[in-house]
Amino acid sequence: MIPKLPLAEWVEAGVDWLGSNLSFVFDLISAVIEGIVNGLSAVFHFPPSLVLIALIAALAYYLGRWPFAVLAAAGLLLIDNLGFWSNTMDTLALVMTSALISIVIGIPVGVWCAQHDKVRKIFTPLLDFMQTMPAFVYLIPAVTFFGLGVVPGVIASVIFAVPPTIRLTNLGIRQVAEDLVEAADAFGSTPGQKLFKLQFPLAMPSIMAGVNQTIMLALSMVVIASMIGAQGIGADVYRAVTQIKTGQGFEAGLAIVVLAILLDRITQYIMKKKRSV
Structure with a gap:
């Protein structure tokens, strides 16, 4: 019998x-992550909730016009009304970090x-293992x-959420037509020019x-x-x-759903804007 x-x-x-x-490396990483989370949290908590809701609705109108703006405002007002605004901003800081x-x-x-x-x-x-x-x-x-x-929540979220960005960045660059790459080489483009232009x-x-999927996976880890x-x-x-509080769990889960829909739609509309430019 083969030993274990x-x-x-x-x-x-x-x-x-x-x-x-x-340990000094982990202390440095911890300090940097805490600084980013606390900084973003302070930014999200600074304006009154109604002011931030108006700003997000304006962004939604710019990206997707009135239907998206109304959806964004209604969802955020619901979160505020249920009393989850402060915790939602903390979650948003965690997800964005x-x-x-x-x-x-x-x-x-x-x-x-x-x-x-x-x-x-x-x-x-390695990415297969992580996913x-x-x-x-x-x-x-x-x-x-x-x-x-x-x-540790941010670290676990990063490990779980980073593979889609790596995979789809790799895929997107590999799918650039070979004749275009050859033309860039023929005109004497440097590797940096070829990559960025x-x-x-x-x-x-x-x-x-990939960024959209990463944000959704990070949110799923909260x-x-x-x-x-x-x-x-x-x-x-x-x-x-x-505590087996079904109603409270439903309300908090609904706040996560609203935040997920907003982040998903915002990144999708940003993609559409970039394609139309």
Whole structure:
């Protein structure tokens, strides 16, 4: 009989080594993430709710005209009326931080994969692993390295949400027509000129689709992140589940649905605007 591999012991030994030798790195990461979350949260909490609702409705009108503006205003007024405005803004700060970090990491990695087949072959199974591993598993190392609170929630969200941006950036750049790339090379374009003036503009619909999926996946992690101390609307859902308060859970879940619809529609309309320009 083949003896059982001590995989769990290897993983724990690796985690212990990282915690002992790279604690200063985790402290730096924690400080940066907390700064971003707190900064965005302060921005979202600064204006009165009605002022921010009016600004978002104006953005919705600019992107999608009256139907979207009315939907945005009605949904946000409902959140305010139910008493979830403050927690929704905390959730929005958490989601935007996770999405921002995912985009900053995902687009360069996607470009790297598109330019080098060997890199793509290395990252493909890693991305498969990240997307198929249960999201709860990510909470364990995140809590081990960063403790409880907002930071491990953001880290877990980034791991869960970054693959679509990497995949679709890689796909979009690879789908740029070969004859256009050859023409750019023939005219003496540098790699940077070819990337930013040809490949990026043509791949932008695919890249924005990846960004849209990343934002939605980051939002889907808010309830899970609340289990390790991340504040926001997810904490209300988790509290309602543990206390079996169906009505409160429905209200908090409805606030998440409204926020998800708004973020999804805003990114979709931005894509349409870019295509029409």
